[in-house]
Amino acid sequence: MSDLSTDNTLRERTDVNKYWFWLLLGANRWVVAGALAFLIFFVFMIWGVMKPVSLHSTMQSSDMIETVFAGLVGAIITGTTLVVTINQLVLSQEIGSLGSQRSRMDMTMDFRQNTDSLLGMITPANPAAYLSELIETSEQRATALRETLSETEDEDLHEKVDTYVDDLLENANHARDHLEDSDFGTFDVLSPALDYNYDQKMYDVRRLGMENEDDLTNEQRGAFRDLLEALTMYGPVREYIKDLYIQWALVKLSRAILYAAVIALTVAGGMVVFVDATTFSGTFLGIESVLWVVSAAFAISALPFLLFTSYILRLATLAKQTLSMGPLMLS
Numbered sequence: 288m289s290d291l292s293t294d295n296t297l298r299e300r301t302d303v304n305k306y307w308f309w310l311l312l313g314a315n316r317w318v319v320a321g322a323l324a325f326l327i328f329f330v331f332m333i334w335g336v337m338k339p340v341s342l343h344s345t346m347q348s349s350d351m352i353e354t355v356f357a358g359l360v361g362a363i364i365t366g367t368t369l370v371v372t373i374n375q376l377v378l379s380q381e382i383g384s385l386g387s388q389r390s391r392m393d394m395t396m397d398f399r400q401n402t403d404s405l406l407g408m409i410t411p412a413n414p415a416a417y418l419s420e421l422i423e424t425s426e427q428r429a430t431a432l433r434e435t436l437s438e439t440e441d442e443d444l445h446e447k448v449d450t451y452v453d454d455l456l457e458n459a460n461h462a463r464d465h466l467e468d469s470d471f472g473t474f475d476v477l478s479p480a481l482d483y484n485y486d487q488k489m490y491d492v493r494r495l496g497m498e499n500e501d502d503l504t505n506e507q508r509g510a511f512r513d514l515l516e517a518l519t520m521y522g523p524v525r526e527y528i529k530d531l532y533i534q535w536a537l538v539k540l541s542r543a544i545l546y547a548a549v550i551a552l553t554v555a556g557g558m559v560v561f562v563d564a565t566t567f568s569g570t571f572l573g574i575e576s577v578l579w580v581v582s583a584a585f586a587i588s589a590l591p592f593l594l595f596t597s598y599i600l601r602l603a604t605l606a607k608q609t610l611s612m613g614p615l616m617l618s
Contacts, residue, residue: 291451291491295461297481297608311604312474317543319597324586327593331582332574342578346564352581356558359588363552366591370541370548398523405520414528415466415476421524422466422483425517426459428510432492435510444499451495455488474601477532480525481608489518529609533602540598547590555588 294300298308310319335342346352402410402417406424411417433452439445465479496503496511503511558581567577 291447292454293458293484293487295458295482297478297484300484301608311600312478316540316594316597316601319600320547320590320593323593323596324590327589328582328586331585332578335578335582336574341575342581343564343568343575346577352562353559356555356584356588359555359585360552360559363548363555363588363591366595367545367548369595370544373537373541376537402520402524405517414471414531415469417524418476418480418483418521418528419463419466421517421521422459422463425485425488425514425521426456428514428517429455429459432507432510432514435507439502439507441499441502444495444502447495451488451491458483458488471528471532471535474532477529477605480528481605483521483525485518485521485525489515489522492518526609529605533605536598536602540595543594543598544591547594551588551590554584558584558588 298305301308303311399410402421406420408420411420429452433448436445436448462479462483465482466476469475469479492511492515496508496515500508562577562580562584564577567575567580569576571579
């Protein structure tokens with residue numbers, strides 16, 4: 288019956304190192320980009336210290352620094368066109384004729400009426416509350432399934448269902464606790480939504496129901512179907528909220544790149560126009576001053592690319608973990 292018990296978090300189920308998992312999904316994207324920039328700065332400093340010829344001497348005999356930062360200026364300007372592309376991708380999902388917008392509204396309201404019937408109440412407008420109510424409904428129906436089968440003479444089935452329901456309730460409690468007070472636009476909503484492994488639970492309840500269908504009463508079959516219905520409704524809602532989050536994140540990425548590009552362009556342009564072998568003389572903490580300046584300027588100039596990297600790491604990981612919908616486990 289161990290196959291009916293699963294880990295409560297996505298990280299545990301994928302068996303990924305917790306620090307690497309936090310870096311990919313949990314960490315603030317500005318913090319990740321800043322850490323990568325500091326790593327670049329640190330590596331440049333190490334190389335500069337270990338180089339047998341000082342950077343100051345190299346700048347006197349060549350235009351290497353000017354060439355590097357001139358290339359960065361062009362790359363930064365060109366890279367901002369990516370922001371336009373991303374915005375077009377996001378906005379294209381929202382632009383349409385009146386008929387297509389009406390069709391979207393009709394489908395949305397039709398689905399909400401279905402969840403109204405499922406929940407026995409008006410479907411919450413808040414995404415976290417929406418997911419939480421669906422999870423709670425699956426808890427209630429799982430408990431009802433166990434109660435329906437409590438007097439069955441098939442001890443093996445009763446034990447399996449008991450194990451399955453205990454696992455579902457534990458997983459559901461974990462997800463709902465972390466959904467509480469979380470705000471849309473942050474990863475705090477999606478993280479517990481991903482932790483609730485409804486796909487595995489759909490497969491398990493279908494398997495238990497079909498393997499024992501001939502021995503079940505109509506009431507027991509109905510309890511299996513009711514739980515499966517609740518789990519089935521959770522899938523498209525989670526995917527819809529995930530898609531909204533991705534659009535939201537792409538808009539935030541666009542703005543972040545634009546902010547960083549202004550700073551990076553100013554720094555890179557300043558290095559080309561104003562910095563030469565005579566600009567920064569002397570040493571700081573025993574290291575030539577120009578090495579500090581060049582290393583810091585390169586790290587800052589790389590910020591737009593590093594922000595892009597930090598956001599795409601999360602979105603690509605998110606897409607990988609949610610490629611399928613329904614009882615199909617890819618990991």
